[in-house]
Amino acid sequence: MPSSVLLGGTATSRRNRQPVTVPSSAFLDGTVRRTVLPSGLRILTEDVPAMRSVSFGIWVNVGSRDEAEGEGGASHFLEHLLFKGTARRTALDISAAIEAVGGETNAFTTKEYTCYYARVLDADLPLAIDVMCDAVASSVLAEPDVETERGVILEEIAMTEDEPSDEVHDLHAELIYGEHPLAKLISGTVASITPMSRDGIHEFYRSRYSAPVMVVAAAGRLDHDQVVEQVVAALAGTPLDTGSASPVGPRPMETPVLYAEPKAVTRRKDTEQAHLVLGGPGIGRRDDRRFAVGVLNNVLGGGMSSRLFQEIREKRGLAYSVYSYTSQYAETGTFGVYAGCAPGKVDEVLEIVRDQLARAAGEEITEEELRRGKGMLKGALVLGLEDTGSRMTRLAKGELLYGDLLDVDDLLRRIEAVTIADVTEVAHAVLTGPEYLAMIGPH
Template structure:
């Protein structure tokens, strides 16, 4: 097993570095600025590799992530599931490490190593003690830049992914959410499952996966993000050394890939999907097109979401569950992509009650679109947004995800104070305007349950 205590520092220039933002704690009683709570710095290396860090004084561990700006929406139909498949395979060995080495090296120091695939990016991430940052940097960079994509591991992981798809297919909530997205986005790659289908996974070859890897995992399309107990200059030296060892810095004249672009409005459709299953409950998702990433109206939409179904005090929770006892689960949510987004209500209930629950949801959405929300609801919704924002960024992992994503999708990196200012500025009129725009569109609906219950739906 390869054990790296540190990587040699390079004598070459580190690249172009700048401080993006500085977060401060609360001001003192004399009005003086509070102490620095965190500082975000960014370096671009020759070849376009971006390194972004957020130093958090007092932290004793670090969250690290190596991101690539490729997700399942980038796949052609013949490559369905390739992004997620590749994520699995990159854990299976490099020229320097076996699959066991990759998993054991961080486990030996109490660290964690994992990855996730989204529709617009993929992230390989680790969480380690501050003293083990060099080990984690080397493991992440090695597996992402130097995978061998061995044929026998491709076949092994094919079976694992087919098991994952089968497990996913056994969960009614997962199935109905995928069906809703497919109903909303139709043939668009956004409408397809991140895992791919059984047919597409069986059809993928090692050659296709290798070619996808070599095309997409280039330095100009990669971002290394780190948050917590990290020193920016040290992280830059470690990452640069690891990429030099792998000869992965690429053409030094290349700049970072531009932020993901998309049509101003991705095509959506209005459709209803019924999925027959012998389940005890009916699961459903009802929703409409909404705003894309970076849209300034996202703050008003966040408030609206909280009012409609964002917690136990929301309208739908109170009406459907508390007053009428029609369902145990009822909530709303908003999702944004580049050039597309949606707002939806989801829940589950007994088959005999699905008509009533869907009717209440439709009526409540129409009511909010017509009359807006109350001042009390506005303030409560804003308070929920403020709390979830601040508490959600208490740990280094959440900070790493925030800064990493900011390099790959529109919206920019805002300080917590800037985000709180945007939330505080949301007005009743803005929420009403957003409700009228979003809630009056023709909805898409996905419903899963027994045939008898589905037959009764209009």
């Protein structure tokens, strides 16, 4: 992906009113442009003239897997704190500024990245850029705010523990990845959050949030050059306004993952249903077989017409919720099946799930299933781009996670190129590996 070269254009910093050099941009296609600032910060935009809104996001290539000993949950803790105030704005100022123009702000943390975003009317984009850049680059992390958010996060952890249908997925990841960083809980634990100090969070913030590992993305009715000028001005004089540096590329995918020994674990809770996840290691996000895995997932448990839904819910009424899913990371992934059922029906549900996984691993899917599985993938891709938030996310993930931006037509062609043989091969590779079973319920 081409970088930018410096031109003579300038923008004026709102912070110190000094002119700053604005780099030129490169076109990735007719509507998507990319600029790399001298600091290594990348800015990508997609102009969608027919829309009257803009989604603006700041993405950081840091997540729970990057946390060292004693930092469990620091990424998520920081996500909460960055909206709590800067030298220029209080927490109320930040939220009120965006809400006063009918916009919204939010953030989320994953195992591999964190995102802060706002969605506003196109005319209010300069305001959103200034507010979001200020929050992400210049948060003060005041001690009282740390204590307040510590309580909020502990309540969030407790809420997750009251939702076994969510908790069981965390337990399943812990079984697969063992001591690997991907096993870490995004929220952290009560034991890691309770003693975490303000200074420790601040050190994590300043050491991990650097321009080369960050991407700014915006989609909607906008002008790329103006977005770049506004971002440069908003970040001038902040810790993200640094000297010359090159962007950090996607995480390496060559590092082997040592999985834990296959096992089955039940976490006893007094629930009405038993919640189970059965599955094992999958493939990484940059594996060319990901399109075939997507088709396989749709055939097995991706919708109401899938094999698992038909066999377990429609024919036998054994569960209300049953589905298969994939989680993909830099060098590995997960393929799993979830079901929630009455405790007395667990054995029967597991028998059906195992039978369906074995059939998929040993037999070819039908032409009709292939057509339907590809159609679901293509429809989800295209329909998912109907709003500015999805378009903004596509830009950021392409840059941050893949180092490339495949256009929609190319993605559709790669999905359409999947054959029955491709699905058969990847099914055998993924579904015949070690098996991990996580259950939560009154067992």
